Amino acid sequence: MRVPVSWLAEFTEVAATPAEIGDALTRCGFELASIETVPDQGDGPGDTVLDFEITANRPDCLSIRGMAREVALAFRQPFEPRARRRLTPSPNPISLPVTIEAPALCPRYTAALADVRVGPSPPWLAARLHAAGIRAINNVVDVTNYVLVELGHPIHAFDLHQLEGPELRIRQALAGESITTLDGQLRTLTEGMLVIADRSRPQAVAGVMGGLASEVTLSTRTIAIESAYFAPAAVRRTSKRLELSTEASYRFERGADIEAPLVALARVCELLEEIGAGQVTPGFVDVYPTVRGENRVPLRASRVAQLLGQDVPAPEIERILRALGFALVTEPEASTVAWRVAVPSWRGDVTREIDLIEEIARHHGLDRLPVTFPPLTVSPARLDVRLERDAVVRRVAASTGFTECVTFTFIERSAAEPFADASELVAIANPLSETFAVLRPSLIPGLVESVAHNRRRERKDVRLFETGSRFTRTSGESRAIALAWLGSATGLHWSGTDRPADFYDMSGIVEQLGRALGVGVRLEPASSPAMRDGHAALIHASHARGSALVGLVGQLREDLAAAHGVPPAEHLFVAEIDLDAMAALVDLGEHVEVVPLPRHPSVVRDLSLVVPAGLPAATLRATMLANAPETLVNLVEFARYQGKGVPEGHVSLSFRLTFRSPDRTLTDTEVHRAAEAIVAALAAEHGARLR
Amino acid sequence: MPVLPARATPGRLMIDDHAIGQLRADFAAALAAVRTDRDLQALRDRYLGRRGGTVTALYSQIAAAPPDERRRIGQLANELKTWVEDALAERQKAIADLRTAADAIDVTLPGRPRAIGHRHPLTVVRERIESIFAHWGYEILDGPETEDDYHNFEALNMPPEHPARDMQDTLYLAEPLTRRLWSAGASPEASGPATLLRTHTSAMQIRYMESHRPPVRIIAPGRVYRRDSIDVTHTPMFTQIEGLVVGDGVTMADLKGTLTAFLRELFAADARVLFRPSFFPYTEPSAEVLIGCVTCGGAGCQVCKRTGWLEILGCGMVHPAVFEAVGYDAERHTGFAFGVGIERVAMLKYGVDDIRLFYENDMRFLEQFPA
Numbered sequence A: 001m002r003v004p005v006s007w008l009a010e011f012t013e014v015a016a017t018p019a020e021i022g023d024a025l026t027r028c029g030f031e032l033a034s035i036e037t038v039p040d041q042g043d044g045p046g047d048t049v050l051d052f053e054i055t056a057n058r059p060d061c062l063s064i065r066g067m068a069r070e071v072a073l074a075f076r077q078p079f080e081p082r083a084r085r086r087l088t089p090s091p092n093p094i095s096l097p098v099t100i101e102a103p104a105l106c107p108r109y110t111a112a113l114a115d116v117r118v119g120p121s122p123p124w125l126a127a128r129l130h131a132a133g134i135r136a137i138n139n140v141v142d143v144t145n146y147v148l149v150e151l152g153h154p155i156h157a158f159d160l161h162q163l164e165g166p167e168l169r170i171r172q173a174l175a176g177e178s179i180t181t182l183d184g185q186l187r188t189l190t191e192g193m194l195v196i197a198d199r200s201r202p203q204a205v206a207g208v209m210g211g212l213a214s215e216v217t218l219s220t221r222t223i224a225i226e227s228a229y230f231a232p233a234a235v236r237r238t239s240k241r242l243e244l245s246t247e248a249s250y251r252f253e254r255g256a257d258i259e260a261p262l263v264a265l266a267r268v269c270e271l272l273e274e275i276g277a278g279q280v281t282p283g284f285v286d287v288y289p290t291v292r293g294e295n296r297v298p299l300r301a302s303r304v305a306q307l308l309g310q311d312v313p314a315p316e317i318e319r320i321l322r323a324l325g326f327a328l329v330t331e332p333e334a335s336t337v338a339w340r341v342a343v344p345s346w347r348g349d350v351t352r353e354i355d356l357i358e359e360i361a362r363h364h365g366l367d368r369l370p371v372t373f374p375p376l377t378v379s380p381a382r383l384d385v386r387l388e389r390d391a392v393v394r395r396v397a398a399s400t401g402f403t404e405c406v407t408f409t410f411i412e413r414s415a416a417e418p419f420a421d422a423s424e425l426v427a428i429a430n431p432l433s434e435t436f437a438v439l440r441p442s443l444i445p446g447l448v449e450s451v452a453h454n455r456r457r458e459r460k461d462v463r464l465f466e467t468g469s470r471f472t473r474t475s476g477e478s479r480a481i482a483l484a485w486l487g488s489a490t491g492l493h494w495s496g497t498d499r500p501a502d503f504y505d506m507s508g509i510v511e512q513l514g515r516a517l518g519v520g521v522r523l524e525p526a527s528s529p530a531m532r533d534g535h536a537a538l539i540h541a542s543h544a545r546g547s548a549l550v551g552l553v554g555q556l557r558e559d560l561a562a563a564h565g566v567p568p569a570e571h572l573f574v575a576e577i578d579l580d581a582m583a584a585l586v587d588l589g590e591h592v593e594v595v596p597l598p599r600h601p602s603v604v605r606d607l608s609l610v611v612p613a614g615l616p617a618a619t620l621r622a623t624m625l626a627n628a629p630e631t632l633v634n635l636v637e638f639a640r641y642q643g644k645g646v647p648e649g650h651v652s653l654s655f656r657l658t659f660r661s662p663d664r665t666l667t668d669t670e671v672h673r674a675a676e677a678i679v680a681a682l683a684a685e686h687g688a689r690l691r
Numbered sequence B: 001m002p003v004l005p006a007r008a009t010p011g012r013l014m015i016d017d018h019a020i021g022q023l024r025a026d027f028a029a030a031l032a033a034v035r036t037d038r039d040l041q042a043l044r045d046r047y048l049g050r051r052g053g054t055v056t057a058l059y060s061q062i063a064a065a066p067p068d069e070r071r072r073i074g075q076l077a078n079e080l081k082t083w084v085e086d087a088l089a090e091r092q093k094a095i096a097d098l099r100t101a102a103d104a105i106d107v108t109l110p111g112r113p114r115a116i117g118h119r120h121p122l123t124v125v126r127e128r129i130e131s132i133f134a135h136w137g138y139e140i141l142d143g144p145e146t147e148d149d150y151h152n153f154e155a156l157n158m159p160p161e162h163p164a165r166d167m168q169d170t171l172y173l174a175e176p177l178t179r180r181l182w183s184a185g186a187s188p189e190a191s192g193p194a195t196l197l198r199t200h201t202s203a204m205q206i207r208y209m210e211s212h213r214p215p216v217r218i219i220a221p222g223r224v225y226r227r228d229s230i231d232v233t234h235t236p237m238f239t240q241i242e243g244l245v246v247g248d249g250v251t252m253a254d255l256k257g258t259l260t261a262f263l264r265e266l267f268a269a270d271a272r273v274l275f276r277p278s279f280f281p282y283t284e285p286s287a288e289v290l291i292g293c294v295t296c297g298g299a300g301c302q303v304c305k306r307t308g309w310l311e312i313l314g315c316g317m318v319h320p321a322v323f324e325a326v327g328y329d330a331e332r333h334t335g336f337a338f339g340v341g342i343e344r345v346a347m348l349k350y351g352v353d354d355i356r357l358f359y360e361n362d363m364r365f366l367e368q369f370p371a
């Protein structure tokens, strides 16, 4: 809201400098955006313009009058609007029938007629509008805009002779109707939109913009002046649907003053005559079927103190509210100080006690309130297990060399498709662009883009992770961690041990995350449209409480990586784990039950097997476990070999078996027998033989 | 260095225990400094050399001593000589051992790299803020990023057509999404379908109040979404922490105290804090909190647009309509709520002038933050 200081001075004594006014109003809720000096358009002294941000709850301050009221209170000056002309009822009503057909959308409509000589405005008026940021058009339109800025009430003028009838009907638009608005746009109207129509067609979109057909032009001789009150929701809906926001709609949708129409109409008439733009026809129309009832709100001094944490003296409360136009009547019955407060018509935002307390707080000053601490009356809650879990996961990822990323939750549809069926994708109805069209079904696409961003900047070794939500139709919203690994497994070192990362580096991290969360991890070959065939696995997590499919690990399909700019020779490994599915299994050390340390020695046996090359180690492992006695406490692969000495199509795989009994020392014979039984089972089920 | 007492009278040498002790100490110090065979030989010559050797010199003095002293001096000289010879031999062996470690390594070469990742700056700031409030007994909430209109707007005193909805241009889902929600650390429960991406984490506060009676003391961190085009200060996704305190007799003065202490913990113990009236539909009275500019200290600079102040928080007393929506007694209970943008804090704390850096994930940027 641009406020020329000279205009303020027409409502209250202005002794302070513009900077002081800006500062004082900022402290009571109107943030100063800028102070600007505008030269007078003629040879005048020019003016200073204060530009304030007006919050959505204060449409009354979208006016010089409203701002002047705040300034007067802030500087303890009287607020005295200049005496204005009053419209007097004429014995002969004016010749413009007005019918409100939609009283819920238009509770009040006033109008007057004037014969006009359209031409340029006097320089002072044009300068005022210019300072307020409004372009001068002609004297009639300028007067309506002047009153809009000064009183905050939108006014519209029609060329009376362009109105069929002439008459005005305030009604909802009919299906199929359209109007060319003042900006030259042909707009299709829909039912529910409120229009001002003449006998046969819409002449204005109520509260938004007038129609071109009845525009005031140089040839206009008589005008009908509209000063009405339209329901906020109606104007807002229409303005949104037409994608048309104007000075008028901005005010009506925030709530205009239903008592203002006649005052504003009188001010227009006064100004038209004052600048010699026309002669007002005696009389006016005021259709106001349901007069606004008085809005009275109770206020207790004790409640003010209870909310603010400080007593505000009753005279201070009364001073503030009265200056803002509220009328206070002390409640004689009340045991403590209390009032009934009549709310002025322009303060539609004030409906309950708390609204009054805010007014008191604003002008009493927030800086005057004491600084205290709320008492702790409840024992602090324990941390949400999921937050703890996420923190553990982040710590493990970082300590294994992965740097944390944050990527956007919405991604391009094509980036999402390899990770979920098209029917599973959750689309955004009003995305900013196609780049942000769907909610990510997986964290991997965003991570891949971040890896590529770094790779394009000559960063060859990239390890990144992200934790966050992902979305599919079936699963809804779930929390996950994803990791990506490109480049070196170990980092450049003089020992020459450096090598590119491979699948097992990535699956090792998955296993490590499992250990950190206290769950076992089992991998199972998988195929996925996002992964290179034969280089991907499903991740199963297991725990005493059960097991669940929790994710996917593997090498990203080469063409997907290449599409982001990863060179074809470089392999990008990724993993994603559903942390919510994991949460059901995880038990972050809450229920540890210590097992006694073993008191008897263990016996180790190594078995080198020759098995068909395509046989998964997990299958061998399962057979071994199924055929082993309870004394087998550990089983680990320690060598894998293909080549000389191993038949074509076969592989040699070596396992180390550790046997131990909790209550006795095992004999060589029984371990030997156990190993033989295992080998026999492997031979029978998989054709495995000892090497 | 004189080995014998300087005041020894010619013809009558004072070879006493004190002098011998001094001699042993001097030798030990010299021996400790020996690193090479050459040093060792020089030391041997100095003490045992035929001519001028300190110990040798003792023997030449025996003859000049009174007859009753000769035996004693001779004994002392022998003991000393044996001790020096043993010490020299031991040292020689040590030097030899060192030289013969043919498999000695170059310990100055770099160790094998063990990669360490870095936390994202938004996580660093979020965890810092969480720990401040956790210390003050606040519960930390985790909640869904997709919401329904009721929890995101209506229950927060923003009915449909409310102009304040314009302040938060919303991203809507093309079709409603059914989710299972976690309720306060327990198992997930089915919830009504979501229709939008939450514009603030206040929705979690509503969900919390729906299932918990006062007193309430919570913070709700998380990602939030608005339909903003990307520029140096805007992204359509950002991170927020909102807080809520409800109880008997919670006042705006408590709000001032809590947020002043919070900002001083977060920025500087002597940070200047200013409260200024503002408007939010879900709080009343509402305020904006500013801190003295961290860049210029208040003198005025580009960061603070020459005002000396930076907006950092929005806050206010919980609107009674919000309490009514969740079934709290608005007459009995009062409370305050606040919200802070984590990107904003991180930008001010670390001198980041482009919000997009947080989402580009350039490792040259990320690696500047703690592991």
Ligand SMILES: [Zn+2]
Residues within 6 Å of the ligand: B293, B294, B295, B296, B297, B298, B299, B300, B301, B302, B303, B304, B305, B306, B308, B309
């Ligand atoms: Zn500054």
